[in-house]
Amino acid sequence: MAGGELIAEAIATLVRRKPDALLGVATGSTPLPIYEALAAKVRAGDVDASRARICQLDEYVGLPAGHPESYRSVVLRQVIEPLGLAEESFMGPDGAAEDVQGACEAYDHALREAGGVDLQLLGIGTDGHIGFNEPCSSLASRTRIKTLTRQTREDNARFFDSLDEVPHHVITQGIGTILEARHLVLLATGEGKADAVAHAVEGPVAALVPASALQLHPHATVVVDEAAAAKLKLADYFRATYAAKPEWQGL
Numbered sequence: 001m002a003g004g005e006l007i008a009e010a011i012a013t014l015v016r017r018k019p020d021a022l023l024g025v026a027t028g029s030t031p032l033p034i035y036e037a038l039a040a041k042v043r044a045g046d047v048d049a050s051r052a053r054i055c056q057l058d059e060y061v062g063l064p065a066g067h068p069e070s071y072r073s074v075v076l077r078q079v080i081e082p083l084g085l086a087e088e089s090f091m092g093p094d095g096a097a098e099d100v101q102g103a104c105e106a107y108d109h110a111l112r113e114a115g116g117v118d119l120q121l122l123g124i125g126t127d128g129h130i131g132f133n134e135p136c137s138s139l140a141s142r143t144r145i146k147t148l149t150r151q152t153r154e155d156n157a158r159f160f161d162s163l164d165e166v167p168h169h170v171i172t173q174g175i176g177t178i179l180e181a182r183h184l185v186l187l188a189t190g191e192g193k194a195d196a197v198a199h200a201v202e203g204p205v206a207a208l209v210p211a212s213a214l215q216l217h218p219h220a221t222v223v224v225d226e227a228a229a230a231k232l233k234l235a236d237y238f239r240a241t242y243a244a245k246p247e248w249q250g251l
C-alpha cells in the first residue's frame with residue numbers, strides 16, 4: 001500500500017475511535033497524498049472527520065496575512081477545505097504577530113489546553129529537520145522563532161517567485177513540543193531524503209539531525225518508499241518486521 005494511503009487509514013482509525021482527535025499536520029509536497037487519501041475517505045463516507053481538529057506544525061514569520069504560501073493558507077487549502085472542516089477547527093502559530101515570542105508561547109499553551117496532539121504528521125528536510133527545527137536545534141526546544149538555513153530556503157524556493165522571497169524566519173513547534181504528541185508519523189519519499197532518513201533512524205540521537213529525536217518517542221512511525229529507504233542498513237529487517245506486524249497494532 002502506498003504511504004499516503006497507509007497513513008490516511010491510520011488517521012481514519014484514530015478519528016473513528018476519537019472523533020475530536022487533534023491532528024497535527026505538516027506542509028511540503030510529501031504529505032499531499034495523505035491529505036488526498038483522507039479526503040477521499042471522507043467523501044466516500046468511510047470516516048466522519050467533521051469533529052476532527054487540525055493544528056499546524058510551523059509557520060513563516062512576516063508574510064502578509066492571506067499570503068498563498070503562508071502555512072496557514074496552505075493548510076486551509078490542502079487540508080481544511082478538502083475535509084470540509086470549518087476554519088474554527090484549525091489552529092496555528094501567528095506568524096504575523098508583533099510579539100513573536102509571545103505568539104510562540106501562546107501556541108505551546110494552546111496545544112496543551114486543547115489536550116495535546118493525538119497524531120503528528122511530519123516530513124523531513126534534506127538536512128534532517130522536522131517542522132522548521134534546523135540542525136542543532138535543542139532536543140528539548142519549545143515553540144519558538146528559528147532562522148532557516150540556506151539549504152532549506154533553497155529547497156522551499158519552488159513555492160515562491162524567487163529565493164529572495166523565502167522568509168528567513170519561521171515559528172516552529174520545538175522538538176520538545178513535537179515529542180509531546182501521542183503518536184508521531186513521519187513520511188519520507190524520494191532519493192533526496194535517503195541520507196536524512198538513514199541518519200534519523202539509524203544514526204545517533206543528535207541535535208545535528210533533528211529527526212533523530214523520534215528515537216526518543218515511545219510511539220514513532222517512519223513510513224518510507226524504496227528510494228527514501230535506500231541508505232538504511234537494516235532495510236531487510238524493517239521489511240520483515242512490517243510483514244510480521246500484528247494487525248491489532250495498527251501503524
Ligand SMILES: N[C@@H]1[C@@H](O)[C@H](O)[C@@H](COP(=O)(O)O)O[C@@H]1O
Pocket residue numbers: 026027028029030031057058122123124125126130131132152156
Ligand atoms: N517546514 C516544512 C517541513 O515540515 C517539511 O517536512 C519540509 C520537507 O518538505 P517536502 O515534503 O516538500 O520535501 O519542508 C518544510 O521545511
